Amino acid sequence: MTDSAPLLEVRDIAKHFGNITALQGISTSVNAGEVTCVLGDNGAGKSTFIKTLAGVHQQSEGQYLVEGEEVRFGSPREALSKGIATVYQDLAMAPLMSIWRNFFLGSEPRNAIGMMKTAFMKRTAREEMAKMGIDIRDPEQPVGTLSGGERQSVAIARAVYFGAKVLILDEPTSALGVKQSGVVLKYIIAARDRGLGVIFITHNPHHAYPVGDRFLILNRGRSMGNFAKSDLPRDELVKMMAGGAELDALTHELEGSR
Numbered sequence: 001m002t003d004s005a006p007l008l009e010v011r012d013i014a015k016h017f018g019n020i021t022a023l024q025g026i027s028t029s030v031n032a033g034e035v036t037c038v039l040g041d042n043g044a045g046k047s048t049f050i051k052t053l054a055g056v057h058q059q060s061e062g063q064y065l066v067e068g069e070e071v072r073f074g075s076p077r078e079a080l081s082k083g084i085a086t087v088y089q090d091l092a093m094a095p096l097m098s099i100w101r102n103f104f105l106g107s108e109p110r111n112a113i114g115m116m117k118t119a120f121m122k123r124t125a126r127e128e129m130a131k132m133g134i135d136i137r138d139p140e141q142p143v144g145t146l147s148g149g150e151r152q153s154v155a156i157a158r159a160v161y162f163g164a165k166v167l168i169l170d171e172p173t174s175a176l177g178v179k180q181s182g183v184v185l186k187y188i189i190a191a192r193d194r195g196l197g198v199i200f201i202t203h204n205p206h207h208a209y210p211v212g213d214r215f216l217i218l219n220r221g222r223s224m225g226n227f228a229k230s231d232l233p234r235d236e237l238v239k240m241m242a243g244g245a246e247l248d249a250l251t252h253e254l255e256g257s258r
Ligand SMILES: Nc1ncnc2c1ncn2[C@@H]1O[C@H](COP(=O)(O)OP(=O)(O)O)[C@@H](O)[C@H]1O
Pocket: 017, 020, 022, 040, 041, 042, 043, 044, 045, 046, 047, 048, 049
């Protein structure tokens, strides 16, 4: 490991499923205290890419490095043990259970005779969420009664508490309205400010640009670029996401058909 190595880096990643090439030539990185955004339309390969980072898939080609060391994760558990935590679109939470139960679900601290440390868990859940700027009124509240943004916040705070170095968020804002999206964007900034590297997947350039330090743009499994923010003005990103040349070609084709 070298001090200058990014927290997470991929070089020329490809992923094939049989004859299908889902990803080809993908390179990007994230540093501690930074946010890398992965953008692309539906079917661009965003979920496949982050599943490769998360250890759900293994890349077919290319290198995957964590803190400068090449890794190959056989499972999500292995990735997690290296501090790579992923929060998926369809959050795995128990809606009828309280915030504090969900926060510790599957990793409940117990005392010497195997009893759950209930008071500790309630207090810790509240404190950890407060550190992320989330004020929970009542840790007993069932997660199912929280807003989508608040549910995401429980998952993010939990990942941070359990030692994540890299936090991967797959379209955390896509099912949310403007106000709730803003809430999630604030959690992303809070995680960044606590020194995590955040990989934020979205198809919305207006969500990505204000929080991102780096932007990887995918189109049909290929990279359209991996830009530092200083090299990518906001309008350029918006234009690329609007379809750019492809949209022009389509417009031309449709207009020519009458
Ligand atoms: N398990 C799989 N088997 C075959 N092809 C897959 C598989 N997973 C993903 N793909 C291919 O990858 C493409 C990109 O999908 P996905 O990563 O879900 O895109 P996104 O998240 O950007 O919408 C799909 O259109 C499909 O062709």
